[in-house]
Amino acid sequence: MKNVGAILPFILIALVFWLLIVRPQRRRQQSMQSTQSSLRVGSEVMLGSGIYGTVTSVEEEDTATIRVEVAPGTVVKVARQAVVRIIEPAPDEQGLIDGPDNSPAEADGGPEDRPGTSDQQP
DSSP states (O other): OHHHHHHHHHHHHHHHHIIIIIHHHHHHHHHHHHHHHTOOTTOEEEETTSOEEEEEEEOSSSTTEEEEEEETTEEEEEEGGGEEEEEOOOTTTTTOOOSOOOOHHHHTTOGGGSTTOOSOOO
């Protein structure tokens, strides 16, 4: 019975280590694998270095690399593992939000409607 009492703290430490370190790391790894496997031509991505670009080709024979356009006419070949995030377009970029353009100048009717801003001189 004394042996179980001596081993129990080590078992608890191993369990806590697994719950706090190993398990979350596996989740992150699976998430990264699903992100990298879902890369398609035209996807906007962020690389690990913070560079944003658009995927222009996915190498079929060599699944470890993709080509990303980082500026018009500038295409770089990078490893798939360099992609850390696929950027989803915002709803207003997709054209899903309809409505008038409410810029500040139009919201209050413009400078003509404000008192004291007329072009007339006394």
